[in-house]
Amino acid sequence: MENEKMSNRYKIILAYDGTNFAGFQSQPHQRTVQDVLESAVNKMSTSKNFVRIFGSGRTDAGVHALGQVVHFDLENRIPEQGIVNGLNSILPLDMQVLDAHIVPSTFHARFTTHAKSYLYRVSRGRFVDPFKRFYTGHYKYSLDIELIKQAIPDIIGKHDFSSFVASGSQARSHIRTIYNATVREDLGNDEVIFEFCGNGFLYNQVRIMVAVLLEIGNGRRPVHDFLRLYEVKDRNQCRQTAPASGLYLKKVYYEKDWPQNTITDFN
Template sequence: MTMAYDGHLFHGFQMQPNQRTVQGEIEKALQKMTKGKRVIVEGSGRTDAGVHALGQVIHFDYPGNVIPADRMILALNSMMPMDIIFKECEIVSEDFHVRYSAKGKWYRYRVSLDRFVNPFKRFYTGHYPYPLEVERMQIAAKDLIGTHDFTSFAASGGQIIDKVRTMYYVNIEKDEKENEIVFDFICSGFLYNMVRILVGALLEIGNGKRPVDDFPRIIAAKNRQEVRETAQASGLYLYHVFYDELPKKYRQDLDL
């Protein structure tokens, strides 16, 4: 099932004791539908507290009689709180896994450039009220494309040992109407806080605090201390998960 949620009032996706989580809300609804049986929900990614999703994907094994996909989406949406909505539903083969079957993930990050924090955006964008040169960030982002060890962009606390990933696509544009910078990253997989750390470094480059060609040095260092900044959770969105081969328009790595 593909879903969207407003992460502001959630303590992340993953179930945690005595905390409101996305997984917890879904499993609570499924337990009602199965009259008390626990159904374990797997997510394509474990978004943190305050992080949003437009294209999170989950799977679960529903016990008992098969419920058609159209009825499942109606049933779950009728039981969801206002900050969760299911958008698509399909019955998949036994060998499908929402995380391991993914070919790539797309995260989007939005940064407001307003001088003061907009009260209507404060939970849905990051905030950076300093001078920025978008072109500097666009040039720097080219050095992220390809297969690299992203250790320098992984926060402590992650469980993954192998930190080599392939970055397929990075796009940075200014949304003039909203006065925001929009960052898009498509990668084979993301490490803990990786997108927020990348955005933090790119903002420093855009502001002139870092040189445009700093990413090769940072990547080679394999040291988290090289990038201290981590952008706020509020601007991050899990935008899409790819289960088929990525379209060529999102494969900037093929041009290397």
């Protein structure tokens, strides 16, 4: 039994409204997801050592999460439901723990990720709905959804996304695999909703891809411009970035919850 040291590693699923956060990563003099969550986690720790949290990845200022994943280690043992209730009683109203699991110490929120999915909401109409200004992007020009639907399959697969990466990226490779990409209209809310699932995404990749897809839907770009953009590897050909307010980190997949049977190209 002595060798079998019990892990007190907790994996939590986290939702947050990104509006009033300066992004995920800790920054001095800024309100960040990491700082707010770490402050709450440390109130539940009996250790004198500061407990650091590890997220599946960063989200930018204004970007939302429906299912961000974070892990941390505590010296003390707390039941899973106690983690959920305890943290939610401490956290501010714009952040909420949806679920918690005790996981093996081999689990790492960032390094053991298999895939991630993002959702992007675009509201239409001449003006921005006051209730959506922080929760959607906005496109006031005409959109032909059928054109976008023709472009979407070009995104699925393994591609070099160098044309779709913002300048701040430190990624060594720009090759990523997109497992699924969809677009649908929410006519009741006058919105167009995109979803992307892939093995990883470059800095601002989703927001740049959405901007290109909207330009295709408006007829400003040829339907199969993605194929050309993979070749030219030039960000200057994709100058627009859809606003952070429309982007939601929807789900982070790990080995157990990754639907293996849907993988067509997984390296």
